Amino acid sequence: MSWGLIFATTKIFHFSHALTLTVAVYAAVLAVSGWGVPLPLGFAAAALVGGLVGVGTELLLYRPLRRAQATQLNIFLASLGLLIAGQSAVLVAFGPQARTVEGFPMRGIELGPVAFTTVEALWLVAAWMLIGGLVAWLWLSRDGLAIRAIASNPELAQCVGVAHERVFLLVFAVGSALVGLGGTLLALRDTASPTMGVHPVLAAFIAVFLGGIGSIPGAAVGGVLLGLAENMGGLVLPGYWQGVIAFVVLFAVLVVRPAGLLAGRGR
Amino acid sequence: MILLFSILGVSLNLLLGYSGLVSMAHAAFFGVGAYAAALTARHLGWPFPLTLLAAVVVTTILAGGVTFPALRVRGEYLILLTLALQMVLYELMLSWTDLTEGRTGISAIPRPTLFGRTLVTPAQFLPLIAACAAAVFAVGYRIGESPFGRVLKAMRDDERATLAIGKSVLRYKVAVFSLSGALAAVAAALFAHYQAFINPFSFTLDRSIFLVALVVLGGTANLAGTLVGATLFVGLPEMLRFLQARQEIVDAIRDFVFGGVLVAFMRFRPQGLLPERPGVGAAPARAGLAAVTPALPVAAARTDDGRPVLRAEGLYKSFGGIRAADDLSLVLPGGRVTALVGPNGAGKTTVFNLLTGFLPPDAGRVVLRDRDVTGLAPWRTVGYGLARTFQDVRLFERMTVLDNVVAAIPGQPGERLGPLFATPWRTAAAERANRARALGYLAFVGLADRAGDIAASLAFGEQKLVALARLIATEADVLLLDEPASGVDVQWVSRILELIRQVAAAGKTVCIVEHNLEVVTAVAHRAYFMEAGRIIAEGRPEELMADPRLGEIYFGKARR
Numbered sequence: 001m002s003w004g005l006i007f008a009t010t011k012i013f014h015f016s017h018a019l020t021l022t023v024a025v026y027a028a029v030l031a032v033s034g035w036g037v038p039l040p041l042g043f044a045a046a047a048l049v050g051g052l053v054g055v056g057t058e059l060l061l062y063r064p065l066r067r068a069q070a071t072q073l074n075i076f077l078a079s080l081g082l083l084i085a086g087q088s089a090v091l092v093a094f095g096p097q098a099r100t101v102e103g104f105p106m107r108g109i110e111l112g113p114v115a116f117t118t119v120e121a122l123w124l125v126a127a128w129m130l131i132g133g134l135v136a137w138l139w140l141s142r143d144g145l146a147i148r149a150i151a152s153n154p155e156l157a158q159c160v161g162v163a164h165e166r167v168f169l170l171v172f173a174v175g176s177a178l179v180g181l182g183g184t185l186l187a188l189r190d191t192a193s194p195t196m197g198v199h200p201v202l203a204a205f206i207a208v209f210l211g212g213i214g215s216i217p218g219a220a221v222g223g224v225l226l227g228l229a230e231n232m233g234g235l236v237l238p239g240y241w242q243g244v245i246a247f248v249v250l251f252a253v254l255v256v257r258p259a260g261l262l263a264g265r266g267r
Numbered sequence: 268m269i270l271l272f273s274i275l276g277v278s279l280n281l282l283l284g285y286s287g288l289v290s291m292a293h294a295a296f297f298g299v300g301a302y303a304a305a306l307t308a309r310h311l312g313w314p315f316p317l318t319l320l321a322a323v324v325v326t327t328i329l330a331g332g333v334t335f336p337a338l339r340v341r342g343e344y345l346i347l348l349t350l351a352l353q354m355v356l357y358e359l360m361l362s363w364t365d366l367t368e369g370r371t372g373i374s375a376i377p378r379p380t381l382f383g384r385t386l387v388t389p390a391q392f393l394p395l396i397a398a399c400a401a402a403v404f405a406v407g408y409r410i411g412e413s414p415f416g417r418v419l420k421a422m423r424d425d426e427r428a429t430l431a432i433g434k435s436v437l438r439y440k441v442a443v444f445s446l447s448g449a450l451a452a453v454a455a456a457l458f459a460h461y462q463a464f465i466n467p468f469s470f471t472l473d474r475s476i477f478l479v480a481l482v483v484l485g486g487t488a489n490l491a492g493t494l495v496g497a498t499l500f501v502g503l504p505e506m507l508r509f510l511q512a513r514q515e516i517v518d519a520i521r522d523f524v525f526g527g528v529l530v531a532f533m534r535f536r537p538q539g540l541l542p543e544r545p546g547v548g549a550a551p552a553r554a555g556l557a558a559v560t561p562a563l564p565v566a567a568a569r570t571d572d573g574r575p576v577l578r579a580e581g582l583y584k585s586f587g588g589i590r591a592a593d594d595l596s597l598v599l600p601g602g603r604v605t606a607l608v609g610p611n612g613a614g615k616t617t618v619f620n621l622l623t624g625f626l627p628p629d630a631g632r633v634v635l636r637d638r639d640v641t642g643l644a645p646w647r648t649v650g651y652g653l654a655r656t657f658q659d660v661r662l663f664e665r666m667t668v669l670d671n672v673v674a675a676i677p678g679q680p681g682e683r684l685g686p687l688f689a690t691p692w693r694t695a696a697a698e699r700a701n702r703a704r705a706l707g708y709l710a711f712v713g714l715a716d717r718a719g720d721i722a723a724s725l726a727f728g729e730q731k732l733v734a735l736a737r738l739i740a741t742e743a744d745v746l747l748l749d750e751p752a753s754g755v756d757v758q759w760v761s762r763i764l765e766l767i768r769q770v771a772a773a774g775k776t777v778c779i780v781e782h783n784l785e786v787v788t789a790v791a792h793r794a795y796f797m798e799a800g801r802i803i804a805e806g807r808p809e810e811l812m813a814d815p816r817l818g819e820i821y822f823g824k825a826r827r
Contacts, residue, residue: 061530061534064534065533065534068534068537071537073289073483074483074533074537075533076346077479077480077483077529077533078529078530078533078534080476080480080526080529081480081525081526081527081528081529081530081533082526082530083526084476084522084523084525084526084529085522085523085524085525085526085527085529085530086526087522087526088518088519088520088521088522088523088526089519089523091519092516092519092520092523202350202354205347205350206347206351248351248355
């Protein structure tokens with residue numbers, strides 16, 4: 001959803017969102033494991049650093065590029081370049097080995113036939129809270145209105161006096177803070193590594209396109225669908241297809257309904 | 268390795284630079300080719316040139332076939348779709364162990380034997396790889412700088428306009444994807460035999476990204492740029508090997524520099540090291556341009572003056588609840604100018620879209636002479652002699668004025684791959700003739716002296732004239748002009764109107780959509796008045812102008 005928010009609003013194919021995620025998670029790792037900060041503050045650090053990285057990317061990379069009237073492909077490649085360079089920087093600074101975020105009690109929970117861990121329970125709760133919060137903010141606040149205006153028609157929004165540069169910044173700040181939180185949640189169970197951001201962000205691309213560009217709730221639905229397809233497909237198809245399912249689903253959807261499953265029916 | 272990457276880069280540049288199709292699956296195609304070569308060599312015992320052929324065939328079919336459904340999408344969708352394809356193919360290479368042996372890969376691929384010598388060392392391989400690279404470069408260059416490449420560039424600059432000059436965008440896309448796959452497969456087969464060992468890790472997404480970056484850094488639509496890019500970005504990092512440091516740190520530094528260079532280039536030199544050369548073939552000599560004789564093709568059927576050439580019967584089209592065309596019938600007589608007038612949103616442009624196949628009608632027929640052309644693809648209706656311009660001009664902005672016009676000439680042998688390579692002399696002669704004709708059309712609209720300029724550098728009025736020349740070049744005899752004189756200074760308007768009169772006098776059937784009633788009265792013999800998707804009146808323009816009811820619709824009710 002955070003990537004969807006940025007993409008829908010700014011139309012930037014923000015690949016280096018993966019870098020934002022990685023850096024934010026490393027901030028949390030450092031804070032918690034390095035300086036012994038309690039875990040909730042670690043999350044705060046991730047959100048803060050994520051937001052800063054996102055805003056920095058927008059200010060120092062995308063804004064000058066837009067001013068120079070770069071094409072979408074140019075911006076996309078610049079984003080890729082930043083990701084490659086940033087990943088290597090993280091690698092040099094922290095080494096290639098995986099890090100963990102400590103301090104969360106990991107236990108198994110069983111509810112009837114369903115078994116999961118405390119981390120997964122936290123994921124469930126936190127994810128829905130973040131999604132709910134974001135949707136509420138988009139629909140209830142004045143900033144949310146401005147964001148939706150730009151997402152649906154940038155030129156018209158500018159005409160009625162929505163300052164799009166400011167909104168872009170805001171979107172990058174919020175989206176990046178969210179991905180910091182999300183990344184740290186992931187790192188609670190899995191580990192942090194310099195390339196950890198790529199897979200979640202690829203999944204995010206797919207979720208956003210499945211749900212339909214510009215539809216922010218659609219991105220959430222797309223994410224859920226994607227998760228279901230991956231797990232259900234694993235039950236009926238031979239093992240080596242499992243990693244492929246997400247992309248096959250995407251391929252099929254793009255071919256059949258290029259605008260996305262839940263895209264608005266406008267003309 | 269530099270040469271192998273050059274081959275890959277050249278093959279990708281045809282897609283990315285010339286056609287504007289971003290493929291993130293190039294490494295996967297490369298991989299498929301390599302596996303095809305490796306497997307035929309290992310299991311079927313085929314000798315080298317045959318394995319290369321196998322790689323080319325398999326990859327061509329795959330690239331053409333898989334991308335066929337994908338080609339309806341563009342821009343970020345295509346990036347995503349090819350990304351998905353890359354991941355699917357990569358995962359299959361990893362997991363389909365019966366065929367690919369998974370992550371262990373295929374080893375002991377036989378070394379090729381040529382002229383009785385078996386090639387083992389890099390030095391022995393060099394001549395073979397260099398020869399192949401030269402051949403691929405020659406093929407790529409021939410295609411890129413030919414009428415075929417001109418259509419690719421036109422497609423990149425404006426897909427709808429490419430359809431409107433009668434080129435099947437889909438056909439060219441499949442062709443260029445297959446071709447790009449075929450050329451990549453040449454590199455793939457060489458790679459498999461050279462390494463004697465392949466595994467999936469050579470064909471990752473990272474490699475696809477690297478290739479895209481290489482092409483963009485070297486310069487899109489410039490094959491020499493790709494060679495320079497490959498040399499720099501594949502060759503220089505090899506130097507780093509001499510640094511006494513741990514491998515992973517060296518890799519990280521290399522990636523860091525590469526990423527940084529990519530960002531810097533996008534920021535400060537987005538066109539790459541060597542920018543695209545404007546114009547296909549030699550630039551026209553400036554001195555000769557003033558002397559070009561204006562040419563106007565005479566319509567084949569001069570005899571149908573005044574007789575109905577195009578008829579539309581009962582066209583319906585609705586978008587959601589809105590009736591954009593409602594039981595709409597009209598007739599265009601040959602050699603006359605007919606106008607469609609009406610307030611904004613009356614559905615005038617929709618009528619053009621319905622007539623030319625850009626929109627399929629919900630009901631009704633479009634008949635051109637005796638042929639039913641209802642709902643045919645736009646490029647086909649152009650072939651039958653019905654073409655249109657756009658309200659927003661839609662020139663191929665990064666091409667020269669001359670190329671904009673030449674591209675529209677139908678039936679060029681150089682636009683098909685067979686004649687392009689089989690009969691080069693005939694192709695070259697046809698190209699010379701076509702250029703001369705296009706210059707004639709440009710002279711007709713008075714722009715021959717701007718032939719070598721980039722289309723985007725022209726003033727808006729001049730762009731409209733180029734669009735008119737491009738329309739004439741399609742050799743269609745029914746011409747639909749969407750607001751030919753809107754948004755243009757007064758001195759241009761009279762010039763454009765004079766040209767329209769001349770075109771009609773030469774026997775063409777002309778229909779214009781126009782807001783400006785003075786323009787309509789000045790050129791049109793007949794006019795249809797539209798409102799809310801219906802034709803509510805027809806007659807001579809002066810009669811329509813005099814009708815107070817229509818004036819009310821057009822200008823709104825007068826205040827009392």
